[in-house]
Each structure stands twice: as structure tokens, then as C-alpha cells.
Amino acid sequence: MGEFEVIQRYFANSGRARTDTLLGVGDDGAVLQLRDGYDLVVTTDTMVAGTHFFPDVDPRALGHKLVAVNISDLAAMGAEPAWLSLAMTLPKVDDAWLAAFAAAFSETADYYDCQLVGGDTTRGPMTFTVVAKGQVPHGKMLTRQGAKVGDFIYVTGTLGDAGLGLRLCQGQVEVSKKHRAHILQRFHYPTARLAIGQALRTVASSAMDLSDGLYSDIQHLMHRSVVGASLDVERLPLSQALKDSCDRSTALALALSGGEDYELLFTVPESKKSMLDVLLAPYGVPVTCIGRITGAAGKLELRAGNEAFAYEHRGFEHFEK
Amino acid sequence: MGEFEVIQRYFANSGRARTDTLLGVGDDGAVLQLRDGYDLVVTTDTMVAGTHFFPDVDPRALGHKLVAVNISDLAAMGAEPAWLSLAMTLPKVDDAWLAAFAAAFSETADYYDCQLVGGDTTRGPMTFTVVAKGQVPHGKMLTRQGAKVGDFIYVTGTLGDAGLGLRLCQGQVEVSKKHRAHILQRFHYPTARLAIGQALRTVASSAMDLSDGLYSDIQHLMHRSVVGASLDVERLPLSQALKDSCDRSTALALALSGGEDYELLFTVPESKKSMLDVLLAPYGVPVTCIGRITGAAGKLELRAGNEAFAYEHRGFEHFEK
Structure with a gap:
């Protein structure tokens, strides 16, 4: 099993064929032409299997997610x-599994106008x-x-929602039939x-994507910007599915630390601030103001309305105990 | 152990500080400015440990090699x-190991004018x-x-030489004290x-780097160029260390398939062809003509001088049996 065979067999035409890809899969490297300016x-x-996904994960979900989480980083910039x-490290070549994985990977890449231009396959x-x-x-x-x-x-x-979805897959929580599909999605x-x-390029002073959970992630932003932050947990946007599936304290913990x-x-x-609603209206995705940046560098303050909110953060521990 | 901690602690200033790195380690991604044109x-x-390197490898050698083999691909283009x-996946954080690995990685990156601009650390x-x-x-x-x-x-x-070095590390062969250091290097x-x-940009019609071994690698080049090749094994450049360490048949097998x-x-x-010697003279690295491209697409012919050379290729199987 060499790079040549696996990448060629399953990924040779993966994603969108882009005219700015001068050389794609199959050589020592890819050659790509950036736009002027x-x-x-x-x-x-x-x-990693067992840390970031269940070893028996649906290969279609995994193929989708691998692309989406990387594109999310680009979105944040x-x-x-x-x-x-x-780069794939695989214990063995399972044709059906790889075909399903590659199909979802390629479809998601195409959705985001991306082309797969190279990689490596190892055992x-x-x-x-x-x-x-x-x-x-x-x-x-x-x-x-x-x-x-x-x-x-x-x-x-x-x-x-995703934090709840993980715990649903782990059998730690129940979610009603009405909300199950949304949460798993x-x-x-x-x-x-x-x-x-x-769209945010012209209005945001900073941005990042939420992967570990708001409580951890905002501290990375605070660290890099050398500022503090005050968040109002009553303003955290929670889905109806989340609110219906657990008590308020669990819902807030998932929103803060679920990842x-x-x-x-x-x-x-x-x-x-006034430009924001107009600017983002076409996208149909709600945005919610949840707090303000403070001068207390490194200090994260949590409030519930006008009250202090006591919260014990437990980090996002992937699939570990 | 998050990306933040490990990458920041060991790799924050890794390699050469480049003025065309607009944003390096520590954000959702790196931002890099290409030269015009x-x-x-x-x-x-x-x-992968156990496949591409011994689990007890010297972390300095590993740090060096990881950089060098990737730069070799760029060189080939x-x-x-x-x-x-x-991207590092580690079973645990071993400070001494990581410090030695990062030092060698950074030193080699610096040698090749490269800056580490991002990554991910997972368990x-x-x-x-x-x-x-x-x-x-x-x-x-x-x-x-x-x-x-x-x-x-x-x-x-x-x-x-590297193929011999691998087998030396595996205890499969002996190498005299005189040649040991060179072969391990x-x-x-x-x-x-x-x-x-x-330098080859102006004279070569095709190029690639040799990672799996000449016998396999030239077939990738033949496949992509839709040609055949005829190689004279008597012209393969063999070091004195290799010639002194094994018989001719083993030496040729290592040169063809050692990887x-x-x-x-x-x-x-x-x-x-006549420009080549002049062009490459300043670099002090020998180049050797070992054969010619033929029109027999997909066919690799091995000769020893004017005789056909019978050879049974055994692929580069990393560290596996």
C-alpha cells in the first residue's frame, strides 16, 4: 500500500477541479497559483481514532468532519x-470503508470549493x-x-449542541426523538x-473558531490580544433541542465546555456594531452578543445577568475518561 | 496537553524568522506572503513509529529527518x-525527548531557511x-x-547507503568501523x-526524489511521463562504504530497492546534456548518468553493461517483516 495507490484510487479527482491548481495529486508535491494581492x-x-472519533465512526461522517473542521479554521481567518x-495513517486497506470516506471527503471539499491536491498514506x-x-x-x-x-x-x-451529541453517542444522556437528528447532525x-x-473582515477586530469550547477558546483569544473578557451566560445562544434535553446547569456547561x-x-x-446586523442578514445564521472585552488581561469573568456566575470548568477531554 | 501548550513551549521560534511570515504559530492558521510571480x-x-522509525530512535535524528525528507520533495520540484x-500525535509529553526533538527540528528548518508556522498536537x-x-x-x-x-x-x-544503514540498525548486517559513521549518517x-x-530547473525534463528506492521510484516517473526506461546497473553510483560492506549483488539490491x-x-x-556538468560543478555533489528513457511505456529494462540483468525486486517494506 503506497501513497500512489491509495490516493490515486480513492482521491484522484477529489473535490472541485480548480484552474489555479497547476499540479495536483501524483507528484512529489502540488503546485498552486495564488491570486495576485x-x-x-x-x-x-x-x-486520532479513540481520541477524536469513535473507532467505529461512520466513515461518511468522518470524511465530512475532517474537511469541515479545517475549513472552519479558514473561516475564522x-x-x-x-x-x-x-495524510492518512491506516491499519489496513478496507475498500468499502475508504470508498465511503473518500466520497464524503470529496463531496464536502467540493461544497467548499476545495480541491485535494496531495497527501500521504502510511500504515x-x-x-x-x-x-x-x-x-x-x-x-x-x-x-x-x-x-x-x-x-x-x-x-x-x-x-x-455538539457536546450534547457526543454524550448522546457515548450513552451518557438521553435526547428525545424530536431532537435526536438535529443534535447528531x-x-x-x-x-x-x-x-x-x-463578511467579518471589515468589521471584526478579532476572530477564532470554537473547537475546544467557549470557556477555553476565549482564553486563547484573550491571551493573544492581551485583554480580559466578561461573558453573560444568560445570553449564550442555546438551541431548543439543548434546552429540552437537559437542565439549565448542564446546558450551560455544555455551551461553555462541551467543545x-x-x-x-x-x-x-x-x-x-450597528453595521453587523445589516452585514450578516443575508446569511441566515444568528449571531449573538454574549459579552465585552475588558482591560483585566487574562481574567475571564462570568456573569448571569447582573450576578456573578460560579462555574467550575472541566476541559474538553475528547473521548477520554 | 493542547496544541497551544506544546507548540508554544517547544516550537514558538522554530526555524528561521522570515519576513514573509505574516502570522505564525498561535492562531487558527498561519498567514504567508508569496513572492510575486x-x-x-x-x-x-x-x-509512524514502528513503520518509518524505531520507537527508540534518537529524537535528534528524527527531528532532522522529518524536515530533510520534506525539503527533499521541494528540492525535487x-x-x-x-x-x-x-502535526504531532504523541502518547505522552516527555519533556527531555520533546526538547531534543524540537531542537533538531528547528536547527534543520533554520538550515533550509524554513520557519515553523503552525501545527497540531494530539494524543x-x-x-x-x-x-x-x-x-x-x-x-x-x-x-x-x-x-x-x-x-x-x-x-x-x-x-x-541508507538502505544499508537501516539494516545495520536492525542488526542484519555488519559494517566495519571505518565506514560505520558514514553509513549511519x-x-x-x-x-x-x-x-x-x-539549478536543474533550466535543464531537467523531469525530476523526483528517491524515497522508496530507484527501482520503484523510476516507475512512478515512467508512469507519469508515459515512457519506459533502460538502466545500466554497472553505472549505479555506489559508495566505497557500501562496496566494502557487502557483495556486489547485495550492494546493487540496496541501491535499487533499499530506499x-x-x-x-x-x-x-x-x-x-553538455550544460549539466558546468551547471552542477559548484555544488560538489556528483551526478551520474545511469540510463536512458525509452518509448516502451511502462517497461523498465535493467542491464549490466551490454547484458540483460536479472533482478527480483523486493519492495521497501519499512520496518516490517
Whole structure:
């Protein structure tokens, strides 16, 4: 089993055929042509069986998610996705499994206008690394560094659904038939907030995507921007499915620490706040103001309305005990 | 153990600080500025413990090799290296091991003018994926596709030393004290033929690097160029160390199938053959003509001088039985 055989057999025409791909799969490397005046944006994500996904995961869900979570990183930077590389480590070649995985990977890549341009296949414990490459107009990228005191903090979509979905798959919680499909969809098939990321280039002072959970992730943003943050947990956007499936305290814990939301967290200066609703209206994805940036560098303050909110964070521990 | 901690602690200033790195480690992705008129070249290589390296490998050798083999792919395309991403899957955080690994990785990156700009750290069986990014003047990349009937086939350096080094480490062969260091150096610390790759842009019709061994690799080039090849095994460049360490038949088998040479294999049209020696003289690396491209697409002919050479290829099976 060499790179040549597996990548050629399952991924030779994976994703969108792009005219700016000068050389794709099958050589020592890919050759890619950037648009004039654009910078390259590169993100890397690894998923390990047993840590990031169940070893018996549906290969279609895995193929989708590997692409979507990488594209989510590009979205958080305001970039337009273009190319993917896939490094697969597999214990054996299972034709049916690989065909289903490749079909979902390719379909999702195509959805996001991405082409698979290379990779490597090796034998060993099941591990996937995707490197996504995109383009952003020179100087217009969104980063974690630009949040300023007084900026408003926003998130897209709803939080905690994927965390609930994980615990549903683990048999730790029950979810009514009415909400099951939605919750599993949110866990297995996340959507990268790509159009919103690009729209935010002109208004957001900082942005990142939520992968570990709001409580952890906002601290990375605070660290890079050298600021603090105050969040009102009563404003956290929770889906009806989440609210119907658990008590308030569990719902908030999932929204804060459940992880895998793949929503965008971003900050907007007061001067640009009024533009936001108009700008984002076409995308049909709710955005919610959940707090403000403070000058207390490194300090995360949680409130419930006007009260302090006591919260004991338990990190996102993947599938470990 | 999150990406944040491990990458920041050990790799925050890894490699050369490049002015065209607009955003490096620590955000959702890196932002990189390509030179005007250049295309992006991207290569991916994964190494798995037990398959590609011994689990008890010296972390300095591993750190070096991970960088060098990826740069070797860029060299084969005539590209100038610029940036690296590193995805590490580790069973645990071993400070001393990581410090030694990171030091060698960073030193080798620096040697090749590369900056580490991102990555991911996950928990699981030890696996490393490096994505190397470089630049090549628009339209000037070397590929496996351009070999034409009658072109001369060349390799850089000597073949089979790394294959011997692997078998030495496995205790399968003996190597005299005089040659031991050289052979182990060739196996553990390969050198990417970067300057030669760039020099070849104007004369080579095709190029690739030798990772699996000449016998396998040339067939990838033949496949992509839709040609055949005739090689004279008497012309294969063998080091004195290899010749002194085994009989002729073993030496040729290592040169043909030993793998991990990380030398360049390239073809040159007859019209440009005379330029080659002059062009490559400054680099002090021998290049040897070992055969010619033929019109018998897919057919690899081995000769020993004027005689047919019977050879039973056994593929490069990494560390497996």
C-alpha cells in the first residue's frame, strides 16, 4: 500500500477541479497559483481514532468532519478555502470503508470549493491530518490578536449542541426523538461559517473558531490580544433541542465546555456594531452578543445577568475518561 | 496537553524568522506572503513509529529527518523552501525527548531557511506529519511528467547507503568501523539536494526524489511521463562504504530497492546534456548518468553493461517483516 495507490484510487479527482491548481495529486508535491494581492492561509488539524472519533465512526461522517473542521479554521481567518492535503495513517486497506470516506471527503471539499491536491498514506494506528490552504486579500486576515477593551463579543449559531451529541453517542444522556437528528447532525456534520468569516473582515477586530469550547477558546483569544473578557451566560445562544434535553446547569456547561461547536467567536468595536446586523442578514445564521472585552488581561469573568456566575470548568477531554 | 501548550513551549521560534511570515504559530492558521510571480509548492510526509522509525530512535535524528525528507520533495520540484507545519500525535509529553526533538527540528528548518508556522498536537500512537511549503517561479517547477524518449537519466550522490544503514540498525548486517559513521549518517541524517534541484530547473525534463528506492521510484516517473526506461546497473553510483560492506549483488539490491536515499532522480534531454556538468560543478555533489528513457511505456529494462540483468525486486517494506 503506497501513497500512489491509495490516493490515486480513492482521491484522484477529489473535490472541485480548480484552474489555479497547476499540479495536483501524483507528484512529489502540488503546485498552486495564488491570486495576485492575496496571502496564503494554512491550517492543520489531526484526528486520532479513540481520541477524536469513535473507532467505529461512520466513515461518511468522518470524511465530512475532517474537511469541515479545517475549513472552519479558514473561516475564522476570513479566508477563502482552495486546497486540501490529506495524510492518512491506516491499519489496513478496507475498500468499502475508504470508498465511503473518500466520497464524503470529496463531496464536502467540493461544497467548499476545495480541491485535494496531495497527501500521504502510511500504515499504522488510524490517524488523519488535514492541511487546508486558503487565500485572503493582503492585510485583511482575521486573527486572535486584535480584540480591544470595550469591544463586543459575539458568537454565531448555538453552543453546546455538539457536546450534547457526543454524550448522546457515548450513552451518557438521553435526547428525545424530536431532537435526536438535529443534535447528531450538529455533532457529526458541523458547518464551517465560511461566508460569515469573510463578511467579518471589515468589521471584526478579532476572530477564532470554537473547537475546544467557549470557556477555553476565549482564553486563547484573550491571551493573544492581551485583554480580559466578561461573558453573560444568560445570553449564550442555546438551541431548543439543548434546552429540552437537559437542565439549565448542564446546558450551560455544555455551551461553555462541551467543545466541537465550530461556530465563530469574534469581537466587534462599538463603532462598527450597528453595521453587523445589516452585514450578516443575508446569511441566515444568528449571531449573538454574549459579552465585552475588558482591560483585566487574562481574567475571564462570568456573569448571569447582573450576578456573578460560579462555574467550575472541566476541559474538553475528547473521548477520554 | 493542547496544541497551544506544546507548540508554544517547544516550537514558538522554530526555524528561521522570515519576513514573509505574516502570522505564525498561535492562531487558527498561519498567514504567508508569496513572492510575486512565484507559485506555491506543497508536500506532505508522514512518519509512524514502528513503520518509518524505531520507537527508540534518537529524537535528534528524527527531528532532522522529518524536515530533510520534506525539503527533499521541494528540492525535487525545483522549489525554494519557506514554511513548515508539524502535526504531532504523541502518547505522552516527555519533556527531555520533546526538547531534543524540537531542537533538531528547528536547527534543520533554520538550515533550509524554513520557519515553523503552525501545527497540531494530539494524543495517540506516535505519528508525525510535516507539510512543507516552498515557492517556485511561475511555470518553472520540475515534475515527474516531462521525461521524453531519448532523455538521459541521472541520479545525485550515491545509492544504497541508507538502505544499508537501516539494516545495520536492525542488526542484519555488519559494517566495519571505518565506514560505520558514514553509513549511519546517510540513514539518520539525509541531506536534501536543494541547490541542485533549483539549478536543474533550466535543464531537467523531469525530476523526483528517491524515497522508496530507484527501482520503484523510476516507475512512478515512467508512469507519469508515459515512457519506459533502460538502466545500466554497472553505472549505479555506489559508495566505497557500501562496496566494502557487502557483495556486489547485495550492494546493487540496496541501491535499487533499499530506499530512503533522498537523492534526486532526473532526466535531461540530449541537447542540454553538455550544460549539466558546468551547471552542477559548484555544488560538489556528483551526478551520474545511469540510463536512458525509452518509448516502451511502462517497461523498465535493467542491464549490466551490454547484458540483460536479472533482478527480483523486493519492495521497501519499512520496518516490517
